[in-house]
Amino acid sequence: MSAYRQLVDRFNQISAIRGASSMLSWDAETMMPDGAAGVRGEQLAALAGVAHEKITDAALSDMIEQAKGEALDGWDAANLKEMERSFHHANALPNDLVSALTKATSHCTHVWQAARPKDDFESFAKAFEPVLKLVREASVAKSEALGLEPYDAMLDEYDPGMSSAQVDEYFGSLQAFLPDFLSEALEHQANNRQFKPLEGDTPTAAQEKLGRKFMTALGFDFNHGRIDVSAHPFCGGVPGDVRLTTRYNDDAFSQSLYGVLHETGHAMYELGLPEKWRGQPVGQARGMSMHESQSLFLDMQLCRTDEFFAYALPVVRDTFGVSGDTWESENFKRSLLEVERGFIRVDADEVTYPLHVMLRYRLEKALLSGDLQINDLEAAWNDEMKKSVGVVPDRVGNGCMQDIHWPSGAVGYFPTYTIGAMIAAQLFDTLKTQVPSWAEDVQKGEFGAVxxxxxxxxxxxxxxxxxxxxxxxxxxxxLDVEIFKNHLRDRYLS
Amino acid sequence: MSAYRQLVDRFNQISAIRGASSMLSWDAETMMPDGAAGVRGEQLAALAGVAHEKITDAALSDMIEQAKGEALDGWDAANLKEMERSFHHANALPNDLVSALTKATSHCTHVWQAARPKDDFESFAKAFEPVLKLVREASVAKSEALGLEPYDAMLDEYDPGMSSAQVDEYFGSLQAFLPDFLSEALEHQANNRQFKPLEGDTPTAAQEKLGRKFMTALGFDFNHGRIDVSAHPFCGGVPGDVRLTTRYNDDAFSQSLYGVLHETGHAMYELGLPEKWRGQPVGQARGMSMHESQSLFLDMQLCRTDEFFAYALPVVRDTFGVSGDTWESENFKRSLLEVERGFIRVDADEVTYPLHVMLRYRLEKALLSGDLQINDLEAAWNDEMKKSVGVVPDRVGNGCMQDIHWPSGAVGYFPTYTIGAMIAAQLFDTLKTQVPSWAEDVQKGEFGAVxxxxxxxxxxxxxxxxxxxxxxxxxxxxLDVEIFKNHLRDRYLS
Structure with missing residues (x-):
């Protein structure tokens, strides 16, 4: 068997083991009884250990070198490149550091969960300090292994090939634009886009039905996936068996609905990956920015167009059995396009969302480099919020302690949300030209061509x-930031 | 670290990997969309491969020999013995044979599923032939590795330490007793125990509620387990996270109810295993006979006593909102203790069940030794059914093709059902003496002392x-067969 074929077998095996982990993580959030958390932790740790053994096997390095002499082309050549990238990432960190990081982040997320509702910054900071120290070590180790700057080495795990120089360029342009634009949009909204809250009962059972209706219309394949409830919505599982989740709030159906549309975007990407390359590095989704572009393509682009609203509103009214003037099309649309200065990233609209992200990007770079100390984080956060979003968090739990990313060691992840939003805008912009039937299709609830x-x-x-x-x-x-800016202008100043 | 400690770590790891498989198998039967079967198969194969690698690692043999010199006692000594047993079983079969068996049984169960409803014995026989040949090879390989006769080597996997000589003794005594006893019991039933079918609606939702009520009363810990629906009921998951299943038939609530009680018996065993020894061979359930004794302890012993009926009937009536003379206690009891000559093992009552099992035991030994050819199986089956249960299957799908065990290569499993029934009778017999409060407790729905x-x-x-x-x-x-016989006499001739 050629070295490349051996690598293919090995990566299929690693992928199957990681896939098993992914299913167990889904189960832990949706089905598992609370008391089983410890047992599940041991299962996940064992699988992570096995996958790590398989990808850090020294023989892999030789196989990769040999395979380079095997004259591969096209997908196979790209696959070998991705295999090597995967190997380098996995081998960049010594085992001790990996297990120290696992322990520290597990402890810190645990502390954070309890500390956040109590605004207990001190406890959080104490648990976060070793995490930051170990993430810094990891970034240095990855920097050496990958030949990238430390922050870029972290970024590369989530968005392969992305550099902070590139992010700086995108974000520089967006940061120069957004704060003023936000003021303009808010003024326009106050003058032209007042709306009344949607009135009527939207119970969970009907919300669930509604979500399934839209998923079905969008082409989600329930023979290769399902939707359930979890505290924090996500799209999990594996290509071919996608498990997405949502949560329901009787009084805020649009949160769940757009949550479902968002996760359906992720799911359609996973379900649309080439079956032939399943289990191979080249067959995976391209990265977190591209993944987020697919969720936002539905959540923020396609499914907030007039065309989508024209299709969706009758379905919504019918499913809930609601009527009256708050459910008329203009009021419905305005309620789903509201812009607001807020503290919380996950609740933010698409105008303020990038401001939340860019603030985190600046601060995590400063934390990683040591330019910012953890003790100064809250003040820096509030200062940046004031300047950027225009509000100061009412409490630290709604400020620098709001996200799970840093406690869990995920530095370099945040930029992908906003790069994803930019990609989504650009893809939709192109689709409008290349699939001119889209507007007519979508009004009829037909999404096949899209x-x-x-x-x-x-x-x-x-x-x-x-x-x-x-x-x-x-x-x-x-990728062109101007397209995203134009999208915002078109939508929020019209 | 001592060799024994290293073994403990290794077996914890193996157990976690097998536990992960067990959760994924549960998911496949309860949650997984059909289209994901292929992907799931790859995950399960990868985990089985990894677990096999870990337990057939040549270093284990040395560690076991070293650990024998480490002066262990009590649980540790027993654990080492079980480790060795586990190692020998896993290493008895060459890898080629394991993978050939996996392929052949997977193919045969697939063929069997389609062939059974069509009474297509020919297709089944063709797929079963290679399975039987490989099982025979496996029994010879295990025989050599374990120093046991071939059939005993198969049996040992399901009921460690059990021999066919011992089974012959039990079954010889039971076979001499049961056919005549069955006639007597049926005559007694016709003369003294006629009953009217229970009348009234018992819809699935209420059945589900009823099952949960009884599980809760019995002490099932829903913080470490759950109940769902699957086509074939089973008790899966792992100790600490037990997943049991049932199926509902609106018109036959007692099938589901006693199915739930049966699986709850298995579940209570898993949940009651010592937490300290979880993940270690010595910490596992003792074997399939003992496991079945725990399910039958509820299903056939405790939960078919007058005392249980006295507690359960008002709960049943209340949950379904039924009344009338068919729901009076004597009629209710008779309906749950009906004896009948039938074709199907899984539908059999506790009098005829052992006849079904003993027939399979005789035939599978003959198949394994070569004394019986597959082509002669149907005739032999029907002949034995006539002599033993007193009826001949109406069609081959209800005859020798009814069980999944042989297509899946499980030879040596059947005896454990009836040995389990005997153990259950003996345990309950002892409990009555040692826990004299049981009768009063159970009538009140209190199961703590039991x-x-x-x-x-x-x-x-x-x-x-x-x-x-x-x-x-x-x-x-x-273990004393007379206790089981006395139990049957007491219950069915009174």
Whole structure:
């Protein structure tokens, strides 16, 4: 068997083990009784250990070198490149550091969960200090292994090939634009887009039915996935068996509905990946920015257009059995496009969301480099919030302690949310030209052509190209912040 | 670290990996969308492969030899013995044979599922032939590795330490007794125990509620387990996270109810195993006979007593909102103790069930030894059914093709059902003496003392002793067929 074929077998095996972990993580959030957390932790640790053994096996390095001499092309050549990337990432950290990080982040997320509602910054800071120290060590180790700057080495895990220089360019342009634009949009909203709260009962059972109706219309394949309830919505499982979740609030149906649409976007990407390359590095989704672009393509682009509202509103009214003037189309639309200065990232609209993200990006870079001390984090956060979003958190639990990312050691993840939003805007912009029937289709609740385009240009490409190449091939140009800005202008100043 | 400690770590790891498999198997039967079967198969195969690698690691053999010099006692000594047993079983079969068996049984169960409803014996036989050939090879390989006769080597996997000589003794005595007893019981029933079918609606939702009520009363810990629906009821998951299943038939509530009680018996055993020894061979349930004794202790012993009926009937009536003379206590009891000559093992009552089992035991031994050819199986089956149960299957799908055991390569499993029934009778017989409050307790729906006794005498002993030792310690005497016979006489001739 050729070295490359041996690698293919090995990666199939690793992928199956990681897939098993993914299913167990889904179960832990949706089905598992609370008392089983300890037992489940041991199962997940054992599988992580086995997958780590398999990918840090020294023989892999030789196989990769040998395979390079095997004259591969196309998908196979790209696959070998991704195998090597995967190998380097996994081998960059010594085992001691990996297990120290696992322990420290597990402890810190645990402390954080209890400390956040109590605004107990001190406890959080104490548990976060070793995490930050170990993340810094990890970034240095990855920097050496990958030949990247420390922050870029972290970023590379979530968005392969992305650099902080590139992020700085995008974010510089957006930061210069957004605060003023936000004021303008809010003024426009106050003058032209007042709305009345939607009145009527929207009970959980009907919300669930509604979510399934839209998932079905969008083409979600219930023969290869399901939807359940969890405290924190996510899209889990594996390609071919996607498990997405939502949560229901009787009094706020649109949160769940757009949550479902968001996760359905992620799910359609996983379900649309090429079956032939399942289990191989090249067959995986391209990265977190591209993944977020697929959720936001539905959540913030397609499903907040007039065309979608025209299709969706009758379905919503019918499912809830509601009527009256608050459910008229203009009021419905305005209620779903409200802009607001707020403290909380996950509740933010698409205008303020990037401000939340860019603030985190600046602060986590400063934390990693040591320019910012944990003790100064709260003051820096509040100061940046004031300048950027225009509000200061009412309490630290709603401020720098609001996200799970840092306690869990995920530094370098935040930028992908906003890069994803930019990619989504650019993809939709292109789709409008290339699939001119989209508007008519969507008003009728037909999404076949839209997803055929996404499948061909994004999903089926998996990790064949780098993110910038993928964007350029799909849209005819590199990622362009102006398209996102124009989208915001069109939507919020009209 | 001592060799024994290293073994403990290794077995914890193996147990966690197998536990992960067990959760994924549960998910496949309860939650997984159909289209994901292929993906799931790959995950399960990868985990089985990893667990197999870990337990067939040549270093284990040395560690075991070293650990024998480490002066262990009590639980540790027993654990080492079980480790060795586990190692020998896993290493008895060459890898080629394991993977050939996996393929052949997977193919055969698939063929069997389609062939059974169509009475297509020919297709089944063709797929079963390679399975039988490989099982025969496996029994020879195990025979050599374990120093046991081929059939005994198969039996040992399900009921450690049990021999066919011992089974022959039990079954010889039972076979000499049961056919005549069955006629007597049926005559007694016709003369004294006629009953009217229970009348009224027993919809699935109410059945589910009823099952949960009884599980709660019995002490099932919903913080460490759950109940769901599957096509074939089972008790899965792991100790600390037990997943049991049932199925509902609106018109036959007692099937589901006693199914739930049966699986709850299995579940209570798993949940009652000593937490300290979780993940270690000595901490596991003692074997399939002992496991079945725990399910039958509820299903056939405790929960079919007058005392249980006195507690249960008002709960049943109340949950379904039914009344009338068919729901009076004597009629209710008779309906749950009906004896009948039938074709199907899983539908059989406790009088005919052992006849079904003993028939299979005789035939599978003959198949394994080569004394019986697959082509002669149907005739042999029907002949034995006529002599033993007194009826001939209406069709081959209800005859020798009814069980999944043989298609899946499980030869040596069947005897454990009836040995389990005998153990259950003997345990309950002893409990009545040692926990004299049982009758009063059970009538009040209090099961604490009953389960305290089971926990102390069975569950907490895990695999510390052999099955015969465990029975002798718990009941003061070796397994005695007469106790089971007396139980049947008391119940069905009174």
């Amino acid at each position: 997803f055929a385009w996404l499948r061909e240009n994004v999903h089926q490409k998996a990790s064949l190209h780098s993110t910038p190449e993928l964007i350029t091939q799909a849209t005819g140009k590199p | 389960f305290a006794w089971l926990r102390e005498n069975v569950h907490q002993k895990a695999s510390l002793h052999s099955t015969p030792e465990l029975i002798t310690q718990a009941t003061g005497k070796p």
